[in-house]
Amino acid sequence: MAKDDTDYLREARDDAKSAAQYFLDEIVEAIESDGKASDDLTNDYSDGDSYHHETHVDRSYKLIEASNLLDQLSRYEEGDPGLWQGMAPREAVSAQAAYTYGNAVYSYFRGLIEEINDKVAEENFDVGPKDWSPLKPKVSLKEFVNKVIAEF
Amino acid sequence: MAAGKEYDYRQEAKRDAAQMALHFLDEIVEQLKEKGTASDRLYHDYENGDEALDRYRQGGYSLHEAADVIEQLAEYEVDDEGLWQGLSPREAISVMAAETYANAVFELWRDLIDRINMAVGDNLDRFTVGPKEWSPHKKDSKLTEFVKYKIQSELAES
Numbered sequence: 293m294a295k296d297d298t299d300y301l302r303e304a305r306d307d308a309k310s311a312a313q314y315f316l317d318e319i320v321e322a323i324e325s326d327g328k329a330s331d332d333l334t335n336d337y338s339d340g341d342s343y344h345h346e347t348h349v350d351r352s353y354k355l356i357e358a359s360n361l362l363d364q365l366s367r368y369e370e371g372d373p374g375l376w377q378g379m380a381p382r383e384a385v386s387a388q389a390a391y392t393y394g395n396a397v398y399s400y401f402r403g404l405i406e407e408i409n410d411k412v413a414e415e416n417f418d419v420g421p422k423d424w425s426p427l428k429p430k431v432s433l434k435e436f437v438n439k440v441i442a443e444f
Numbered sequence: 445m446a447a448g449k450e451y452d453y454r455q456e457a458k459r460d461a462a463q464m465a466l467h468f469l470d471e472i473v474e475q476l477k478e479k480g481t482a483s484d485r486l487y488h489d490y491e492n493g494d495e496a497l498d499r500y501r502q503g504g505y506s507l508h509e510a511a512d513v514i515e516q517l518a519e520y521e522v523d524d525e526g527l528w529q530g531l532s533p534r535e536a537i538s539v540m541a542a543e544t545y546a547n548a549v550f551e552l553w554r555d556l557i558d559r560i561n562m563a564v565g566d567n568l569d570r571f572t573v574g575p576k577e578w579s580p581h582k583k584d585s586k587l588t589e590f591v592k593y594k595i596q597s598e599l600a601e602s
């Protein structure tokens with residue numbers, strides 16, 4: 293049997309970073325207009341829901357992969373039986389693994405957005421509905437956010 | 445049961461099948477003496493055959509162990525959805541693994557019975573078995589020893 297040495301925690305974290313990169317313009321716009329970016333990936337980003345499902349959830353896992361994933365990402369384990377009702381055990385475990393992975397990516401994405409908001413606040417960028425000035429700071433907000441994402 | 449990816453559940457199932465054949469040694473020999481072949485109908489032709497197999501239907505596999513059992517014994521996979529209806533995926537996989545393992549023991553036991561029948565058939569002149577030819581006064585212990593040897597050879601190989 294093929295071994296599965298995948299580090300699913302790292303993959304989920306990397307996928308969260310990729311999602312933030314994908315929505316970088318929207319994150320920056322939100323910070324500029326509201327002072328902070330939203331962590332609600334599925335509702336506050338353009339097609340965020342379908343992006344999340346197609347990119348992070350809609351996958352199938354072999355049994356050994358699913359068992360490793362569920363072990364590594366147990367704190368994000370999906371527990372809604374309606375999602376795999378009527379499925380055979382192999383498919384059910386694969387579905388649970390897929391939703392669990394989606395939960396993990398979502399959680400990392402929220403953590404990353406929180407970090408971006410905190411770091412932006414610490415750096416005293418002139419952002420927000422009242423304070424935003426079109427005058428450019430030394431480092432652009434977009435560059436700064438991009439750096440925070442890369443270092444996450 | 446050992447945990448981990450390296451554990452060989454096929455070998456364990458072969459060992460358990462041989463152990464089950466040893467458990468039924470007297471009945472196997474009796475059938476050989478009476479009919480020339482031993483039956484592979486565990487539930488019908490052996491005393492408490494179902495209970496004997498139940499010993500190998502252990503639950504409580506972790507998800508990793510269950511995945512290993514099902515992957516290694518895929519050709520014996522049980523697919524009766526009534527067995528895991530309403531269970532969580534983890535529980536369902538554990539039950540599926542237990543049923544698959546027991547099914548593997550059962551099928552490997554049947555294979556062993558088949559090999560015993562063929563081996564005895566190839567050595568009829570040594571044992572004089574079958575409904576007409578068998579004489580209770582001769583060669584009885586020889587047949588028992590031969591069948592026992594065949595089973596123990598399986599154990600030694602596994």
